[in-house]
Amino acid sequence: MIKFLDIQKINMRYRQELKRVANEVIDSGWYILGEKVNEFEKKIANYIGVNRAVGVANGLDSLRLILRAYIELGIFKEGDEVIVPANTYIATILSISENRLKPVLVEPEISTYNLNISQIEQHITSRTRAIMIVHLYGRPCWSYELEKIAKLHDLKIIEDNAHAIGALWNGKRTGSLGDAAGNSFYPGKNLGALGDAGAVTTNDERLAEAIRTIANYGSKIKYLNEYKGLNSRMDEIQAGFLSIKLKYLDQENQRRREIAQFYLDNIKHPEIILPCLNSSEFGTETRKSAVSDSALSPAPSTLRLDHVWHLFTIRHPEKDKLQEYLTEKGIQTLIHYPIPPHKQKAFIEFENISLPVTEQIHKEVLSLPISPVMTDYEVKTIVNILNSFN
DSSP states (O other), rough: OSSOOHHHHHHHHHHHHHHHHHHHHHTTTBSSSSSSHHHHHHHHHHHHHEEEEEEEEEEEHHHHHHHHHHHHHSSSTTTOOEESSSOOOOOHHHHHHHTTTEEEOOOOOOOTTTOOOOGGGGGGTTTEEEEEEEOOOOOOOHHHHHHHHHHHHHHHEEEEEETOTOETTTTTTTTSSEEEEEOOTTTTTSSSOOOEEEEESSSSSHHHHHHHHHBBEEEEEETTSOOOOOBBOOBBHHHHHHHHHHHTHHHHOOOOHHHHHHHHOOOOOOTTTTTOOOGGGOOOOOOOOOOOSSSOOOOOTTOOOSOOOEEEEOTTTTHHHHHHHHTTTTTTTTTTTTSOOGSGGGGGGGTTOOHHHHEEEEEEEHOOOOOOTTHHHHHHHHHHHHHTOO
């Protein structure tokens, strides 16, 4: 069986370093809000290119804390509207609704699966306060048009960067493009912890301070509470693990790019719709596949690609039949995501909304295996089996 994502194999490569860090944390006697968290916050802020990073418990918390902080600072208030892509994981929308803000669902582009920026303005009202974009599957969702819309209407731009750690748009990393960004380090992410963890990245010092305080029971000083806060703090041990794995992130993302390029070059089935990757869209360069029978060589230092391929998602009109076929052939696939948020029981208030593009995507998508530990043989096997589907 070719696994969709072999997390154990990924982490085994760093086993000795991870064990060393675990021992350091155990021996320190300090397990929450210590030096490992401080160290990781500085490293991830520097990597993404922002002034501040705040470690939190998970990716969902990173988004909901951004919104909560804007409310506490008097920038948002309950009932305000946040524009959000309809085609996303439900956590993005939960972060809005949990803060008693109103999610305004906007269709994606069928070619990129990301928010259709040209449709934003028609959804802006007097209550709109922010646009929450999602860099879905690892592809940056950004444009100069988006920046102009936000400036014209005085809107915050919040990035859901859960899929795209390390991605670039015109030389800037996602997570540094908007006013603030939520980052997830769930184990299956490109930068994955060995448990749950997340972080907010921003250049807004006041916002970062409010988030840090709210996440610590609303307290800067123990037993003195400024806000009705919550408990959302990154563990020392996860911070230590993430500092180790951050060193290898660019290398692992490059391997994902090479696999993705091989898929793009070699999957020839006429009914399979491949991801659309137009290099001119971002003004960057592409490269041909480097997947071969030889060991992976380091990427050229001048090579800069934007997409980090958290997921390689194809579409097929009979995706269930295709998934069953691949399973029979020993290839594990997943569906991201089988039911769109507006069709979930949790959001019954959206049941009468028509979002045909989103619904088409969710009916047809299938995610293929892609990870930095896949072998060249596995990648070629998947391509050959896909091309033989009938």
